[in-house]
Amino acid sequence: MTKRGIKDVAQRAGVAVGTVSRVLNEHPSVNADVRARVKAVIAELGYRPDPFARSMRSKVSRLIGIVIPDLTNPFFAELVQCAERAAADHSHNVIFMSSFDDAVKEADRLAQLAGRKVDGIIIVPCNSPHSIKAPKGLPLITVDRLLADHPGVAADNRGGARIAVDYLAKLGHRRIACIAGPAGSRPAEDRLQGYLDVMTTLPQGRAKIEPLFVNAAFDYESGRAAGAFLLARPRDERPTAIFASSDQQAIGCLRAANDLGIPIPAGLSVVGFDGIPLSNLITPRLTTIVQPMAQIAEAAISSLLGRRDMPEVGKPDLFQCELAIRESSAAPLLEPTAVAAR
Amino acid sequence: MTKRGIKDVAQRAGVAVGTVSRVLNEHPSVNADVRARVKAVIAELGYRPDPFARSMRSKVSRLIGIVIPDLTNPFFAELVQCAERAAADHSHNVIFMSSFDDAVKEADRLAQLAGRKVDGIIIVPCNSPHSIKAPKGLPLITVDRLLADHPGVAADNRGGARIAVDYLAKLGHRRIACIAGPAGSRPAEDRLQGYLDVMTTLPQGRAKIEPLFVNAAFDYESGRAAGAFLLARPRDERPTAIFASSDQQAIGCLRAANDLGIPIPAGLSVVGFDGIPLSNLITPRLTTIVQPMAQIAEAAISSLLGRRDMPEVGKPDLFQCELAIRESSAAPLLEPTAVAAR
DNA sequence: CTATAGTTATGAACCGTTTCCAAATGGACA
DNA sequence: TGTCCATTTGGAAACGGTTCATAACTATAG
Structure with a gap:
């Protein structure tokens, strides 16, 4: 099998190299039957144009x-x-x-x-x-x-965050905290902004609604630490839901809740962001905002x-991001006060 | 700034293009001072050879x-x-x-x-x-x-597995189970073989030592299921240590143990394989065999x-793999029998 | 001093395409 | 029939390097 070039194709098809080149590049100005013949020869010879020669001349590298x-x-x-x-x-x-x-x-x-x-x-x-x-x-x-x-x-990080927090609010959560990303990161700031957007427009009920967030790196361990921090407060002030700015943070947060003996989703709802594959593999499967990657x-x-x-x-x-509702989120338990009143 | 080619370099350095080419390719047959001069011109002009032209002739694409x-x-x-x-x-x-x-x-x-x-x-x-x-x-x-x-x-998957199981055995574990990888996967089989190597050569003490393994895919959820399976047996038959064939499996197994209320590493030691970054980010940090990637x-x-x-x-x-001893492994608690005898 | 070998440098040929200009063909129209 | 376009094809120049045969120069040996 000798090395084949455009010349061999041209010769075997009985046309000039220029014509073969035009066929190769789908140039319109070549007759239908000539085109067919050349293509047949190309297939027959298994010819593949050399990408270097091609790029050198055409300035397109693919x-x-x-x-x-x-x-x-x-x-x-x-x-x-x-x-x-x-x-x-x-x-x-x-x-x-x-x-x-x-x-x-x-x-x-x-x-x-x-x-x-x-x-x-x-x-x-x-x-x-x-x-x-x-x-x-x-x-x-x-x-x-x-x-x-x-x-x-x-x-749309801001919009995605809004969807997440909105979802939690509609579920009935009011004490919704946020694990924000690192300060200075554009996506982090947008997501935090989305969180704040929703929190500040929520109708004030009996319970005061106030945003609560803490900055943390996007990784697992930072999420765990941030989660531990947010959950380390008296039962009636503790968030019932946490929106994390990344799935890794959310997974770390799950672990923090677990360490504190807080059941998911009964005692705490967690929503992540990104939709990485891992988020759907862990237990409980993570509710998250998936980016249309x-x-x-x-x-x-x-x-x-x-x-x-x-x-x-x-x-x-x-x-636009999409909410993937999975196992880490649910409506909040009745408030302790309500329970006590029973 | 006009486009510069090898000709411009040659001209400016007062040599032939061939010489410049040889300088470019570190060809030995070029005088030291000429080489220096050419290199200076190249730097001065910021000349970069066109990779396509280069590859076309030389058949090397880098x-x-x-x-x-x-x-x-x-x-x-x-x-x-x-x-x-x-x-x-x-x-x-x-x-x-x-x-x-x-x-x-x-x-x-x-x-x-x-x-x-x-x-x-x-x-x-x-x-x-x-x-x-x-x-x-x-x-x-x-x-x-x-x-x-x-x-x-x-x-060296087999060797790596041996190191892991050996380590667990030296720690005093005897009921060491293995989450093997999927049947048919070469790395999985080698790791299982390494596990068996050690288990079959362990000195038989009072307690019978017998290998116990279950096949599972390499991912997180399969590891969790396999872990749950292995741990679902009477206290005195339950493994005190598990060697998983991947970190993802090991992490899933950690979760299974957690679900069963088994403390890590007090109640169960877990060792993974691979040394992926995540293994060092979770809590507890995973003891694992890290591949020299x-x-x-x-x-x-x-x-x-x-x-x-x-x-x-x-x-x-x-x-050769290396053992990274972290937080998911420790010596086993005293045997229940020993505790009862006290 | 000449022959021989060894080292460097030269410059043209070449790599395999694309592109462009000129030429051939064919049809429409005056 | 002759002109003029439009369409299609041919063929050569370019692209920007590498490689190779050859030349020029040096040094060493005879």
């Missing part, structure tokens, strides 16, 4: 770069997986890179991707306040952690490829 | 493909992250692909990577029994889930790149 802070964060892992699938749908491949949440490494990765001449870059910027310099002429879009000076696409990834990819308008800078595309 | 079944499995996520880092150390980039544990998709991904002319492929094959056809001439190495007909690199990834990459001998087919390179 490659998308994706840079994320840390793949061991299940949320980002899911994002990468969705992005790869979306890219594949547009017959692109994905070059993956990790920034380890380090602005210097991040800049380096970006430069590498530019050197690779990728067709676009998806980036979840690292947390340190910094500006990323997009290699100019190269479409770049931020995901999840939005930056003010770059186009972005993300979940597939949609987000698809939007990012098609924006980069120009098959969809790029979101305006400063006006990111937001995607 | 690209590594990696195909894994599912990125939402934290173990694979860590693998991918390590592989990317290792590849970067050899100035290669990584094209990531997910097979969704589907043999058909897997074959397609492999073909795509071959088309991309990557320099090598790392693959964690999907579980269904099938043979993967490596595009010939393209180095391919399996990781973790080894295949009989391809070179592979993995953790960075080493494994590095070995895979450098084998692919020919900087290290490719493992022989049928004789995979195995890497």
Whole structure:
């Protein structure tokens, strides 16, 4: 089996290389039967155009770069997986890179991707306040952690949080606390804002309604600590429901409740955020706000490829979240006072 | 800033393009001072060779493909992250692909990577029994889930399991059960074998020592169910220690113990396998066998790149695991009989 | 001093496509 | 019949590097 090039195809089909090239690229100006003949030969020879030769001339690499802070964060892992699938749908491949949440490494990765001449870059910027310099002429879009000076696409964090807290309120909860994310994180702040939105508009009943939140990192252990803190108060002041800003926090919070002997969901409702796979595997299965990751990834990819308008800078595309009601939430028990009155 | 090519560098340095090329590729036959001068010009101009032009002629892409079944499995996520880092150390980039544990998709991904002319492929094959056809001439190495007909690199699963069970035995445990992985999975079987190795060589004391294991998928919920099963027996027959074949199983098992009111580690020791990040974040922090993921990834990459001998087919390179003693394990309480005799 | 070998540098050919311009063909129309 | 477009095809130039045969120069040996 000798190596086959476009020339072999052309010769065997009795046409010029240019014609074969046009067939390859679905160029309209080629006769139907010629096109068919060439395609037949291509199939027969099992010919595959060399992507390097192709990219060199055409300046299109069919490659998308994706840079994320840390793949061991299940949320980002899911994002990468969705992005790869979306890219594949547009017959692109994905070059993956990790920034380890380090602005210097991040800049380096970006430069590498530019050197690779990728067709676009998806980036979840690292947390340190910094500006990323997009290699100019190269479409770049931020995901999840939005930056003010770059186009972005993300979940509607504020709206999602509202849905969660609204749901808890409708269930009858009034003492709803919030484990907020780390200060300075854009998604964290949006989610907290959503929580506050609902809490401040809840009709004041007999019991005073006041927001109660505590900042914590997004991880499991921070969630546990925050949960322990919130639950360490007298029975009649203790929250009956907790909205956590990440599933990992929520899972940690579940553990904290468990340690205190508080039954879930009878004694405490917990709602998470993100919808990572783990949230549906634990016991009790976690009620959570699931981000439409597939949609987000698809939007990012098609924006980069120009098959969809790029979101305006400063006006990111937001995607609606959905509430997944599972086992960690329920209506609150009767108030202790009510019980006593019986 | 006009686009700069190798010609501009050559001209500015007063040498021929061929010379610049040789400097670029660290070819020995170029004088030290010429080399220095050229390098200076390269730096000055910020020149970056076009990877496509380069690859087209040289047939080297500096690209590594990696195909894994599912990125939402934290173990694979860590693998991918390590592989990317290792590849970067050899100035290669990584094209990531997910097979969704589907043999058909897997074959397609492999073909795509071959088309991309990557320099090598790392693959964690999907579980269904099938043979993967490596595009010939393209180095391919399996990781973790080894295949009989391809070179592979993995953790020493059997040895790692031995370390875990040995540790539990030395702690004084005798009724040590095992949550084995799914039947048919190579790593699962090796770990089970390691467990059996130790159990069958333990000196028989007063109490009869007999292996006890149950198969379960590697995930959290399966581990919980398996744990519940193993712990649902009379107090004096119940295992005092459980070795799980994955951290996810172990974490599920922790939950099962918790549901039964069994304190950890006082009433039950649990040891996991893998060393995923989550294992160190939960409460209690999980004692586990950690796989040297960075080493494994590095070995895979450098084998692919020919900087290290490719493992022989049928004789995979195995890497020593390490025991991370944390909070989920301790010596067993006195036997109930002993307590009664007091 | 010449022959021989060894080291560096040169520059043209080449890699496998895409792209562009020119040429061929065919039909409509005057 | 001759002109003028529109459509389709051919063929060569480009893309930006690497590689290789060759030349130029040095050093060593005879």
